[in-house]
Amino acid sequence: MTESIASPTPSSMPGAVMAQSAPAALSVRQVAKTFGARGALTHALNGITLDIDKGEFVAIMGPSGSGKTTLLNCVSTIDRPTSGQILVDGRDITSLPKRALTTFRRDELGFIFQDFNLLNTLTARENIALALTIKHVPPAEVAARTQDIASVLGVAAVLDKYPGQMSGGQKQRVAAARAIVGNPALILADEPTGALDSHSASVLLDTLSMMNRQMRATIMMVTHDSFAASFASRVLFIKDGALFNEVRRGDAGREEFFARIIEVVTFLGGGVGDDA
């Protein structure tokens, strides 16, 4: 066990502390989400509270049914929480009207999905560019930024290929490029290594941490793969819809951090990664 297990929730830090520094990239306050009718309620989220600072790479782990996906859906504004607040860059997104949500997703969020979700009729270049064109970025700038980000993420060679002609790792790095090219406030990655072989997974995770370190991207990654989580700077564990534990990497090496994560996973009962 590590020292951090003693602090159940980071929200025990009062809001006043937050007000002094710049607002967190993501701030989840007492969010609850219930499904079902009155007789048979399911509490997917039970008043969860967490913060992600700007420039942080946070992994969220938890066993099946712990509420990871519901949390992700609420943050990505695809679903609305039953109660509580979610602040992105200090702005409460739970009260935004539907039209504003679309604009919010377009301008503030970047997505990476388990099954890539690239448009298979478009080339890699067009898939990346789409994130910019829908923001009405001038065409010349779109072309330049697409080319730049592809070079940085090592997918410049496949830019004119269609998703059907690329490997899984290439597809996911193109998806990463699409997620970051618009400079979003927060990148949400949902099991990004789930459909990749181990080598491609390592390359992608290196890419993500590079994006985090060099491009100052704020990343929230949901995973149940401890290896993937060990690339993050902090790992949050969720159980039964509430924050259960937190592990910070600090100055530790990746292997050491991985060992600490495994400890918590084991403590949680091995239920975290068993359905991977």
Place this chain on the structure above:
Amino acid sequence: MTLKLAWRNIRASVRDYAIYFVTLLFGVAVFYAFNSLPGQQVMFDIQSRSTANVFDLLGSMMAFFSVVVACVLAFLILYSNGFLIRRRKREFGTYLLLGMSPGQTSRVMLVETAIVGLVALAAGLVIGFLLSQALVFVTAALFGTTIQQYRFVFSPRACLATVACFVVIFAVAAVFNTGMVRRQKLITLLSANTSNQKVAVRNPWVCLVAFAASVAVIAYAYSQLGESGMRELSDPHFIRATVCMLAGTFILFWSLAGFIIAIVTRSKSFYLRGLRPFTVRQIASRVNTAFISLWAICVMLFFSITTFSCGMGLMGALTGNAREANPYSASLIAYVYSNWDPSSDDPAAGFKEAHPDEFAEGAERSWEIAPLLESNAPQAWTQTVRDSAQLDVYLAPDITYQELVDKLSPAQAHKLSSSASDRVLKANVDLVGVSQVNATRTLLGQDAISLDDGQCAIMNNADVTSDAARELASSHASIRVSGRELTCTGDVVSLQMSDNAVLTTTLTLIVPESVIDSLKVQGAFPHSCYLNLMYADNGKTAAENDAALEKIVAAAQPLSERSAQVDGWAFESNLWPVTSVVTQNEMTEQAGGIRMLITYLAVYIGFVLLIATGAVLAVQQLSTTSDSLPRYRMLSRLGCSEKSISRSLLAQVCVYFLLPLAVAVCHSACAIHVLNESLFSQMGTPILTPILMAAVLVLVIYGGYLLVTYTTARSAVRSAR
């Protein structure tokens, strides 16, 4: 159990079935309405001896084209069914996985189709019944009559035909469906939605070359069509034009997507804006895979537009001059040269041999018909006929039409020789005496013409020879008739020689009476005699006067056996005094009949082809949309506004609908232009009105399908988010 499942499925996929249902409904309604036409009361009211032929023709044409229409609708139903099955592969896979037999599974599909089909059939028959009642009024309007006694008529024959036809189509569809479900492997059924569609990518340079080639082939087809003039279907020019047009259009659609993509993606400032990359790719991938159906749709649209506008134009050409072509109350015609054997020296040999007494009587009476008829029924004649005038047509012994044509300028001569048959060119020129022409003009209330002894005049009113007639007259051509040199007067005399369906006077010479007299001295007699008459103002209807006239003719000669069946040629076996009778009333009715026939056929075929193409496009577009729903969901997640997604959808639907339409309109414009040059302009028919009518038809039906497709696709995308 099967029934319950089928019913629930229908309710669950109402949207998928909607377009299919509506189209089926239209199909059944139109099918019934047009097939019930021959049985309508108004038909019996209007039907007279003179129009019996047209009504028979209408019946058989409707029957023939109903087979064509049935084939089109069968294709449509099979196509839509195939689409519905493809959409629901996963569902069928689940049935099979749960242990239902393939037979049971296909039975569910069968029952669903049957339920939808039966409802459409029943509702379609009701709408068709109402439509057929509306057509009764249209029919009456086309004949220019009003309906005296209106009542609803239900045609069991048409109903039975409709039901039988659709039962057969459904049976075929059922066999196809069952085969399709049975043939599928479980794994492909279950993974139907997740398997990636292979994106067809074509080399842009190959596409560019193919595109240029297709444009060249189509241009060649257009020029060949112009050469052929669309006069004969067996003309090698026409066959070449048809083949090239089909092939060129095919290559055009094949190459278009790749070619356009190559150009559009190169222009960054156009391409990289909003959802354009997505929209362009979405359209291109469809055109890449669906170019065959786009081609078929384009061809069907071409047929639909051309049939409709040309049919309407043809109707105008055939019936537009009905008033002008029938200036007399009635024309009695004696064809003295009937059964003429060209190899014989004496043109009337056949007549003389078969009816020597009649020939002798004609010659004795100097071929004057009116006195003979009047003497046999003096009272009826004076009661019925106000005035009459006869035209006797003689053959010029020493000049043929070929020689007349040779007097024209080379261009005009070429034009005439290419359109006239050899037989006509070899025939001798027709002559009429000026005094008979003037008597006939007086009958019509026109001024007499004067002709000097050394002069002749060109008589013409047919459009096809009007330029030649004008040229002969204005050049004061010199024509040798019966050994005398005659100079043409500068004016063309326009006179219809007898009542007829069209304007028929073509390059007939009016000569001084002395020329005819000298011919008579040489033993010549007219080859045709036209006695034109005007009915007296006796308060009777035209039809009653027609009947009276028939009695007058019958008093002079026995009716032939065929008189009961065939109109016009009532007295065929008697060449003298009257071979045939044509009345104004009869011709007007016939014109109405032809008007009805062509209008109905053009509307029927045009309408069915249009709804078929509209429905196929709608079904294809909706299936694309539902296949692409994950993409739209994705776009929405990425933060695309609903508005921009709707705009992208609209662009896709529009391009998909308007692309084949644009190509078809090009082809139709070419075909109509050629027909206009070779036919309509010569007949003096304006083609603009039929074109506008076709445009309205396309706009309403095709546009309607476009709109419904767009709104349905939009709501599907909205509800999927």
